[in-house]
Amino acid sequence: MRIELEINGDTRSADDVWEGESLLFVLRERLGFPGSKNACEQGECGSCSIYLDGNLVCACLVLAGQAQGARVTTVEGLAEDLDLHPVQEAYLKAGAVQCGFCTPGLIMATHELLERKAQPSDAEIREALAGNLCRCTGYEKILDAVRLAAKARA
């Protein structure tokens, strides 16, 4: 089947999409958006977090056809040209990136949190990031990054 959707502001399409494949597979393997990571394929790790019509979702749990005509924002869509998004800057400054595999998903989840709640409490940060796993950092630097990003907005 043919899938047409808007990704980071541009209309994109993919042909010969198998009816049983995920939006994540379409993004990564057919349309060249590898920023959303493929790890667990069961919604556990959050590494493939994207916006689908404004809602933060795991792209691995969206059937490709369900995204027909949808508006998608991936981590590639946050920076403007070479200027990183403030959330990305905060992750760099806080040293919240080690192997980096979970980082795109965590940046998307952080972005979504701060859009919704500009100055979140620690409990709200923990709840918002509960769907994203990191196996390197122990999360402390990640929490620092979120606090830093929130401070930058204040």
Add this chain to the structure above:
Amino acid sequence: MAGPANEVDGLGRCQGGKGLEFLQPTSLTEALELKAAHPGAVPLAGGTDLMVDLNFDRLRPEAMLDLTRIDELKQWWPHDDLIRLGAGVSYTRLVSEIGEYLPGLAIASRTIGSPQIRNRATVGGNLGTSSPAGDALPPLLAAGAEIEVASAGSSRRMPFRDFMIGPKKNALAPEELIVAVHIPKARGPQQFSKIGTRNAMVISVASFALAIDAGTRAISCAIGSAGPVILEAPEADEFIESSLEESGAWDARSRIDNSVLQRFGELVAQGARPITDVRGTKAYRQHALAVIAARTLTWAWDDYMASA
């Protein structure tokens, strides 16, 4: 679109050797007609359960019936003393838009999965999967919810206890779809508790929901993840109702004695029918239920005592 058996496509992905049709109705009428024509089609809402099975090659139906384009399923509205909750309302929306009417279901909804999961997952999906570990299900039973299902040309409503009939089994006929849930607005405090290995993203090892009807002075319990279906605990209900009556606690709004809380927990644990599996033993589940039942009752009763 089918390839030959076990064909690996150009991207190295096995397509399972079976064609799969993608059906995307835009109205409930159209969806029911499609379901009648394709009884083997698997209804798909948020995909948070079913996509895992598709991704891991455990599910290869003849067709997927996408329900996310049907506006009628995404609506909710109050009628009489009930909320009619469309099967396709996400948990995120349920918590923010309807939580005040359905506090027990809202508390449980907020514990489901993660923000990403709650943005997609629906009560209709939890009902369709009918897992004993479905976290939205004990609050539905405790609140006395009814399930509305439909097929082309007809619809019917049944109490939750008649809907879920076994582990991952329900009373839905092949040509039917889950349309809505009718849930009485809370008539008193409601609470929910569950046990698992962490807060987010767990499958409950045991769960418990409780609803107080402050008007009729009734208490309803429901036990999850500790039996083949969501279980009621009528002996625990009757015990706590009569204890509160005899001690005058309803009028005095006084604390419940520890001995009463403990007996209540024991009766809940005795009402469970748990098994030992990969997530926990039968003994652990029974012990955990006694603890969380007493704790949940305490929370709900604290709310009752604080209410004017």
